[in-house]
Amino acid sequence: MRAGTRPSAGMVVAYLALAVYAAISLYPFAWMVSGAFKNRLEILEGGNLIPRSPTLDTLVDTWGRLNFFDYFLNSLKVTGLTVLGVLVVYSLASYAFAMIEFPGRRAIFWFFVALLFVPSITVLLPLTILESRLGILGTHIGLVLPFVNGTAPLTVLLLTNAFRAIPRELHDAARADGAGEVRIFLRVYLPLVRPTLITVAVLTAVPTWNEYPLSRVSLNEESRYTLPLALEQLASGNVPSYNEIMAGSLILVVPVIVLFLALQRYFVNGLSGAVKE
Template structure:
C-alpha cells in the first residue's frame, strides 16, 4: 500500500503545482499597465520640470536665464547662490525660519501628544464631545480666522513678533495632530498601562516611558506635518511681520520678487534655499512618516 500511495501522492502534488503556476497574463491587463505607466511617467515629467528649471536657473547668470535655452547651464556658476545667501540677508531669513519652525514643532508635540494620550487612554466627562469638536475644526478654513488672530495678537502685544506666529501655527495644527496621536495611542495595548499601574508607575511615567517611545513614528509624522507648512507659510507671516529683521524665508523671497527689475536667477536661488531643507527633511524621515500614518489609521 505504501508503494502504491507514493506515486499517487506525487501525482497529486504535481497537479497542485501546475494549478498554482500563473498562466500567461491577458494582453488587456498588460496594455492597461503600460497606459498607466505612461500616464504616470508623463505626470512625473510635468511635475519635475519646473523644479529642474529652478535648479538650473540657480546656476545661471541673469542674461542666460532671460535668453532661455537649454535646461543645463552652459557656464555653471555658484556666484548667484552665494550672492543670494550672503548679500541679500537670506542667512538671517533662514535663521528666523528655523527659529519659528523649531518652536512650533516642539510646542505642537508637547501639547498634542498629551492631548492625544488623554483622549485615547484616560476617561473623563465630555471626552467624546471635546474630541469631536477638535475633529470638526479640520473643516474650518484657516483664512476665516486670520482677522480674529491678528486682532487678538495686537491686543496681547504679540503682533510683529515670532511668538505671534508660533502660537497660531500651534493652534492650527491641533485637529490633525490630535487625530494622529489619538490613533497611535489607541493602537498600543492597554495591558501595558495596566501592568505599569500595578507596578506603581504614575500616569506621567506611563506616558513618557511607554506610550511616547512606542509612538515615535506618529510623533515624527506630526513633526513633519507641522514643520513643512510652518516653513512655507506666507499669508499670516505677511500680515503679522513688518520689521525686515524678523522676516522668514518666504518673505525674503517676496522682497526679491518685488524689485523693480527682478533678477530671476536670484529668485530661483532663493526658492532653492527654501525648498532644499524641506526635501532633505522628508527624505531623511520618510520611513517614519509612512509608518506613522499607517499606525494612526489602524489605531
Template sequence: MTSLPAPAPSATGAKPPATARRIGARVLIGVPLAAYALVSLYPFLWMVSGAFKDQFEVVRGGHLIPEHPTLHTLTDTWNRLHFFDYFLNSLKVTALTVVLTLLIYAAAGYAFAVLRFPGRDWLYRLFVALLFVPGVTVLLPIILLEHNLGVLGTHYGLVLPFVNGTAPLSVMLLTGAFRAVPKELRDSARVDGAGEAHIFARVHLPLARPALITVALLTAIPTWNEYLLTKVSLNDESAYTLSLGLQQLSAQNVPHYNNLMAGALIVVIPVILLFLALQRYFVNGLVGAVKG
C-alpha cells in the same frame, strides 16, 4: 462509451495569461503617471537650473542644463540679500512651533485615547471637525487678538497661531497612534506601580515615535513655507522669514530671475532633506495612526 477529448482552444480565442494582463495594466497606469511626474517636476528642475545660471542666460532661455554653471548666484543670494538672517528666523519659528505642538498635542492625544472624562468623545469630534475650517476665515480675529496681547509683529505672534492651527490633525493622528498601543502594556505598568505620567512617557511615547515624527513633519513643512500670516504680521525686516525674503526678491523693480530661483532653492532644500531623512517614519506614522 469513451468520451472524446475536448478540443484545444483556438489561437485567436485564447485569453492572454495573467502575467501578460498584469504587465499590460501596469503599463497602462504607469505611462500616464510617468508623464504627469515629468510635467510636475519640470518647473522644479528649471528652478534648480536657474539657480546655477547668470541673469543673461536665464532671460535668454535655452537648455535646461546650464551652459556655464556657476555658484555665484547662490552665494550672492545667500550673502548680499540677508538670506542667512531670514534662514535663522524661519528656523526659530519652525522649531518652536514643532516643539510646542508635540508637547501639547501628545498629551491631548494621550488623554483622548486612554483617559476617561466627561465629554471626551464630543470634544474629540470638535477637534476633528476643525479640519474643515479654512484658516483664512480666522485671520482677522488672530491679528486683533495678537494686537491686544502685544505679540503682533513678533515671532511669538507667529508661533502661537501656527501651534493652534495644527491642533485638529495632530490630535487625530496622535490619538489614533496611542489607541493602537496594546492595553496590556498599560496594565502591566500600572501593576508595577507606575503613575499616569510615567506610563505616558515610558510606554506610549516610545511606541508612538513614528506618529510623533509624522506630526513634526506635517507641522514643520507648512510652518517653514507659510506666507500669509507672516506677511500680515511682520513689519520689521530684521524679523522676516525666508518666505518674506523670497517675496522681496520678486518685488524688485528689475527682478533678477536667477537670484529668485536661487532663493527658492534655498527655501525648499531644508524641507526636502528633512522629508528624505524621515520618510520611513512618516509613512509608518500615517499607517499606524489610521489603524489606530
C-alpha cells in the same frame, strides 16, 4: 505584480499616465534648480534647461548679499518652536483622549477633528486683531502660537489613534507596578508612538517653513522676516533678478526636501500606523 508575468494594458497605461504627470510636476522644479546655477544674462535669454556655464555665484550672492542667512535663522526658529510646541502639547492631549476617562471626552475630541474642515484663512482677521490686543503682533511668538493651534485637528487625530492602537494591557501592567500616568506616558507610550511623532513633526514643519499669509500680515520689521517673505522681496523689485529668485527658492525648498528624505521611512510607518484603528 509577480515576477515573470506580463503587465496588463491597463497597468501600462496607468504607469505611463503617472510618468507623464511626474514629468509635468518636476519640470518647474528642474527649471528652478537650473536657474539657480545661471547668471543673469543666461536666464534672461531662456533656452536650455541645462546651464551652459554653471556657476555657484548666484547662490553665494543670494545667501550672502541679501542676508538670507538671517532669514534662514528666523524660519528655523519659528519652525523649531512650532514643532516643539505641537509635540509637547498635543501628545499630552492625545494621550488623555486615548487613555483617560473624563466628562465630555468624545465631544471634545470630535470638536478638534471637526476643525479640520474650517479654512485657516477665515480666522486670519480675528487672529490679527487678537494678537494686536495681546501685544504680540509682529513677533515670532505671534506666528508660533497660531501655527501650534492650527495643527491641532490633524495632530490630535493621528496621535490619539496611535495611542489607542497600543494594547491596553501595557497600561494596566504599568499601573499594577505602581507607575503613575505621567511615568506611563513618558516611559511606555511615548517611545511606542515615535514614528507617529516624527510624522507629526514633518507634517508640522513643512507648512510652517513655507507659510506666507500670516507672516505677511503680521511681520513688518525686515529683521524678523522669514524665508518666504525674503523671497517675496526678491520678486517684488523694480527689475527682478530671476536667477536670484530661483536661487532663493532653492534655498527655501532644500531643507524641506532633506528633512523628508531623512525621515521618510518613519513618516510612512507613522502615517500608516496612525490611521489604523
